[in-house]
Amino acid sequence: MSKRISISDALKSLLVKKTKVVVLTGAGISAESGVPTFRGEEGLWKKFRPEELATFDAFMANPELVWEWYEYRRKIIEEIKPNPGHLALVDFQRYFDKFDLITQNVDGLHRKTGSKNVIELHGNIRRNKCIQCGKKYESLEGTIDGIPPKCPCGGNIRPDVVWFGEMLPQDAINYAFAVSSECDLFFSVGTSAVVHPAASLPLIAKRGGAYVMEVNISPTEISHIVDESLLGKSGEILPSLVKYFK
Numbered sequence: 001m002s003k004r005i006s007i008s009d010a011l012k013s014l015l016v017k018k019t020k021v022v023v024l025t026g027a028g029i030s031a032e033s034g035v036p037t038f039r040g041e042e043g044l045w046k047k048f049r050p051e052e053l054a055t056f057d058a059f060m061a062n063p064e065l066v067w068e069w070y071e072y073r074r075k076i077i078e079e080i081k082p083n084p085g086h087l088a089l090v091d092f093q094r095y096f097d098k099f100d101l102i103t104q105n106v107d108g109l110h111r112k113t114g115s116k117n118v119i120e121l122h123g124n125i126r127r128n129k130c131i132q133c134g135k136k137y138e139s140l141e142g143t144i145d146g147i148p149p150k151c152p153c154g155g156n157i158r159p160d161v162v163w164f165g166e167m168l169p170q171d172a173i174n175y176a177f178a179v180s181s182e183c184d185l186f187f188s189v190g191t192s193a194v195v196h197p198a199a200s201l202p203l204i205a206k207r208g209g210a211y212v213m214e215v216n217i218s219p220t221e222i223s224h225i226v227d228e229s230l231l232g233k234s235g236e237i238l239p240s241l242v243k244y245f246k
């Protein structure tokens with residue numbers, strides 16, 4: 001049973017139903033489900049730098065390598081299960097009258113847990129698309145076998161994620177900017193806050209007058225601007241915040 005962590009009176013007074021809440025998550029919230037983060041010591045990018053794998057140029061230069069890297073990551077996420085941090089955010093969504101969950105993660109775990117209307121800023125590794133005709137593929141059915149597979153139109157199939165140097169889905173990022181600037185309480189959970197434009201959301205929330213929280217096992221690039229940092233695992237901290245719900 002997770003104990004109740006001590007929090008400030010300011011945060012306690014905001015944990016009421018009418019508070020407008022936005023949560024931004026990064027790879028850290030999936031770490032306790034066994035998904036390697038990006039920049040940690042065991043990080044996915046230990047062997048390769050992000051620019052060598054998560055870019056369109058990398059894919060065009062070496063489609064097999066990039067495809068195999070995503071297949072390796074898809075295998076990992078096939079077996080994983082949501083952890084108490086994901087589950088707590090479903091409770092958050094049920095409790096607060098106005099709640100938005102924005103994620104940088106591509107593992108689809110929030111949706112799998114039951115969170116609704118998740119804003120996936122960087123796409124979803126479970127989905128693919130054709131680089132030539134843009135056709136989206138929820139599964140590889142209808143594609144031509146190969147590494148990477150090919151679309152009947154002849155184009156290579158790629159993961160439907162946002163690579164470095166690529167625009168984020170316009171509707172997703174616009175919505176994220178809007179709700180972050182209007183919320184009362186913003187949580188940055190399990191993200192190193194180095195990847196833009198997602199990393200600007202806590203700043204936008206702060207400028208909009210929100211109380212900005214950080215939940216992380218270690219300090220990050222935004223620790224100096226948040227109102228309150230809760231140091232620890234999101235799988236322990238988020239469920240213990242649910243205990244404060246009235």
Ligand code: BV8
Pocket residue numbers: 025026027028029031032037038039040043054104105106122161162163164165166167168189190191192193194195196197215216217218220232233234235
């Ligand atoms: C764009 C999908 C422009 C693919 C990803 C200089 C300044 C500002 C911006 C830039 C710049 N130079 C370059 C840029 C742009 C670039 C960028 O931000 N680069 C960074 C590295 C400097 N951004 C882009 O390219 C974006 N596009 O800007 O387009 C544009 C404009 C016009 C026209 C065309 C283009 C696109 C960015 C999206 C890239 N795609 N992923 C894939 O996943 O393969 S990013 C990738 O990083 C993931 O999505 C990931 O979510 C994201 C952020 O990483 P984190 O989630 O934070 O993960 P990380 O490992 O870093 O940290 C984990 C954290 O968890 C740690 O803090 C750790 O302490 C904590 N933790 C661990 N365990 C726990 C925990 N916390 C709590 N509990 C635990 N148990």
Ligand code: ZN
Pocket residue numbers: 130131132133134135151152153154155
């Ligand atoms: Zn095609």
